[in-house]
Amino acid sequence: MAARSLFRTMLREAAQVDQYNFRNYAIRRVREDFRRNAALSGSEAATALQEGKDALEVLRRQRIVGQLYPAAQSVMDAEASRAFEDAAESVIDPVGGAGR
Amino acid sequence: MRVASAAKTLARAARTAPRARPLSALEKDTEAPRTMEPGFGIDAMARNGAPAYLDVQATSPVDPRVLDAMLPYFLGNFGNAHSKTHAFGWESEKAVENARESLAKLIGADSREVVFTSGATESNNMSVKGIARFYGAKKKHIVTTQTEHKCVLDSCRALEREGFEVTYLPVERATGMVNLDELRSAVRKDETCLVSVMAVNNEIGTLQPLKEIGQIAKEAKAFFHTDAAQMVGKLPFDVNEIGCDLVSISGHKLYGPKGIGALYVRRRPRVRLEPVLSGGGQERGFRSGTLPTALCVGLGAAADVALKELPNDMAHVERLSERLMAGIREHVPEVVLNGHATQRHAGNVNLSFAYVEGESLLMSLKNIAVSSGSACTSASLEPSYVLRAIGVSEDLAHTSLRFGLGRFTTEAEVDFAIDLLRVHVARLREMSPLWELVQEGVDLSTINWTQDAAHHHH
Structure with a gap:
C-alpha cells in the first residue's frame, strides 16, 4: 500500500536527521499526520498522499544539508547514548559493576 | 526579635559558603585552581553537548x-x-x-x-x-x-x-x-x-x-x-x-x-x-x-x-508548558510565575526562584540555554525594567529565568530542565543563609539588616 510505504520511508528519513530537535520534530509530525490521515479516502487521501510525497522531498534534501553542515551534538543526544550505555552495561553486568 | 541570631547566621554563612563571582572574573582565572568545596563543583555535574535550547523568545531556529x-x-x-x-x-x-x-x-x-x-x-x-x-x-x-x-x-x-x-x-x-x-x-x-x-x-x-x-x-x-x-x-x-x-x-x-x-x-x-x-x-x-x-x-x-502548523504548534507548546509548570510545582518549592496566569503565550514561562542568586543559577544551568530576561539586556546585571514595572521585588527580579518553549522543543528537554532545576535550586539554597533563615521560620521582611540602627544610610 502506497501510504504505508511512504510512512515507513518518511520515518526512516526522519530518524536519520542529524540535529536533535529537527529529528524529533520530524518523527513526531510524520506519526501525527499519518495517524490523522489514516481515515481519509478518495480524492482527500490522494491529496494527503501527494503532500506527503512533497514533504518527503523536503525532508530528504534538508536531512542531507544538515549532514553536510553538522552542528555540535545536543546534550539530549549525549544523554540518550549515555543512558543506552548504562542500560547496556547493566545487561552485561546485572550486579552493577564494582568500578562504577 | 531575632536580628542578632540572623546576623550571626549570615556572618557564619558568609565565611563558609563560596561566593558566586561574576562570570568575567571566572573566565579570567581559568588557570587558578577552583576552590569550590567538594560536592559544590558545578562543572562535574554538567554534561557534554550543546545545551538544550529553551530560549525561543530570543530567536527561533530556522525551520x-x-x-x-x-x-x-x-x-x-x-x-x-x-x-x-x-x-x-x-x-x-x-x-x-x-x-x-x-x-x-x-x-x-x-x-x-x-x-x-x-x-x-x-x-x-x-x-x-x-x-x-x-x-x-x-x-x-x-x-x-x-x-x-x-x-x-x-x-x-x-x-x-x-x-x-x-x-x-x-x-x-x-x-x-x-x-x-x-x-x-x-x-x-x-x-x-x-x-x-x-x-x-x-x-x-x-x-x-x-x-x-x-x-x-x-x-x-x-x-x-x-x-x-x-x-x-x-x-x-x-x-x-x-x-x-x-x-x-x-x-x-x-x-x-x-x-x-x-x-x-x-x-x-x-x-x-x-x-x-x-x-x-x-x-x-x-x-x-x-x-x-x-x-x-x-x-x-x-x-x-x-x-498550516498553528493548531499543532499551539497544542504542543501548551502541553509542554503545562508539563514544565507541573514538574516545577512538584519538585521545586517557592517559585513564582511572573506575568498573567492565563492571559499569556504559553510558550513564554518567566519564573522567579526565591532565595537563589540568579546569576549563580544561570551558571549552573549550563546544559540548558535560557535567559534571565530579554537578549538585548542580558549582558547587564540590572534587573529587567519589565519585571520592575509589574512590581516584582528587587530580590525576586534578580532570580528570574525565562523558559521559551516552541515548535522544536521536546518533552525530554522539558523533563531535563525540571531535573536540573530540582538539583541546582536545592544546591544553591543549601548554601543560602536566607534560605536557612526561612527554614527556621523567620519572616525576612521583618528583619532590620543594619546592625547599628544609628548608622543606616539612604
Missing part, C-alpha cells in the same frame, strides 16, 4: 522547510526583484510577491498592506517615528506602555527631543496588563496621534487586550500600532478582528531567517507614514532599499508553515 524554500534564491535565482528588464528580475519579483501574499494571509490582511523591513526593530521605528512625523503638525501626543520593547521606548524618547509629548502608561501589578480605564483617560481626542502597545510581552508573555485597546484608540481618532513579533505565527492573529492600523512582525521569531521582518500598514482607512529610509522608493515609498529576495522568501515560507 528546515523555510531553509529549503530559501536555498534556490542563494543559487541560480539571484536576480534583483526590482529589475524589470529581464527574467532574473521577474522571477525574483514573483517570489517576493508570493511571500508577501503568504504573510498577508497569516494575519488576515491584503498583500498590498505588507511592507518588508529588516525586522521588528525597524518596523517599530517606522511606525512610531513615521506616524508622529507625518501627523505631528496637528497631533503631538503619543501613548505607549512602560513594558514595551526598548526600540519602541527609544523611538519615543527620540520624538520627545523633537517636541512630542509621550505618556508611558504603567501596567497592572503582577499581570503586566494595560489598565483600559487608565488608557481611556490617557488618550486625548484630536491630540493623540498614536497608541502603541505590544501584543505579547517578550519577557513575561502577557497577552494584551488588543481589541479593546484598538477600540479606545479608534474613539480617540488615534492610530493603533502593535508590536506583534512574539505573537504572529504563534497565536491566531487577524488585523481586522483586532482593529489595528500598524503591526510589527519579525522573521526570526517565527522560525524564519534573521534580517527580515514586516510592517502591516492599513489601507482603509488609509494610514500614512513619513519614511525613515529614503531612496529608490521601493515598498511603495514606505521603505527604500533593494529587497533581500531569499530572506523575503524565507519569511513567506515561515508564514505558510506557521499558518
